[in-house]
Amino acid sequence: MSDLSIWVIIIVVGAGTYFMRYSFLGVLGRRQMPAWALRMLRYTAVAVLPALVAPAVLWPPATGGQTDPARLLAGGATLLAGLLTRNTLAAIVAGGVTLYAMLYVLG
Template sequence: MIDHHALWIVIFGLGIGSYALRFTFLGLIGDRQLPEWLLRHLRYTAVTVLPALVAPQVLWPAGTGGQLDPARLSAACVALLAGVVFRKPIAAIAAGFAALYLVPLITG
């Protein structure tokens, strides 16, 4: 167990850091027009965050002890294919979720 004082120091420090990061963008430059090159790069943020969150759970899932899981790998492939075909993130997520549920049922 962690000491209660250390826990509250960590929580307070993370809160201050989170606030400072958000204040940098919203408070300091929130009312200014951003340069076009920065806006162009910010458009790709969502496209890069989702794969970065999903890839470790597909390639090294903790639930299987780090072993590759065929159901997760096939669901990721289906989600990628649906994202390329439909160009809608919700369609890719729904297709991946459906594949993650259906592949174990089909393969037994």
């Protein structure tokens, strides 16, 4: 592919993404949303984040998709720390420390 083709693709995809997002946010951004919709939107991050993280814990690319005890223990430590402390940073630190400790211990 030529440089011009690549830049045209980047610009077209960027513009398409912008207008798709604006079509939703620009139209609804100025209106008051119903209380039930706002209540449900509060749980968006809680629903999306585990969906993004779970495949990396259960089928990590670093091990060729094979389940790894170190990553399972780190995921469990993250979940436990998050439930006990209700602090996102504490959960991340607990998971990271557990992951590196288990990779060191288990090899």
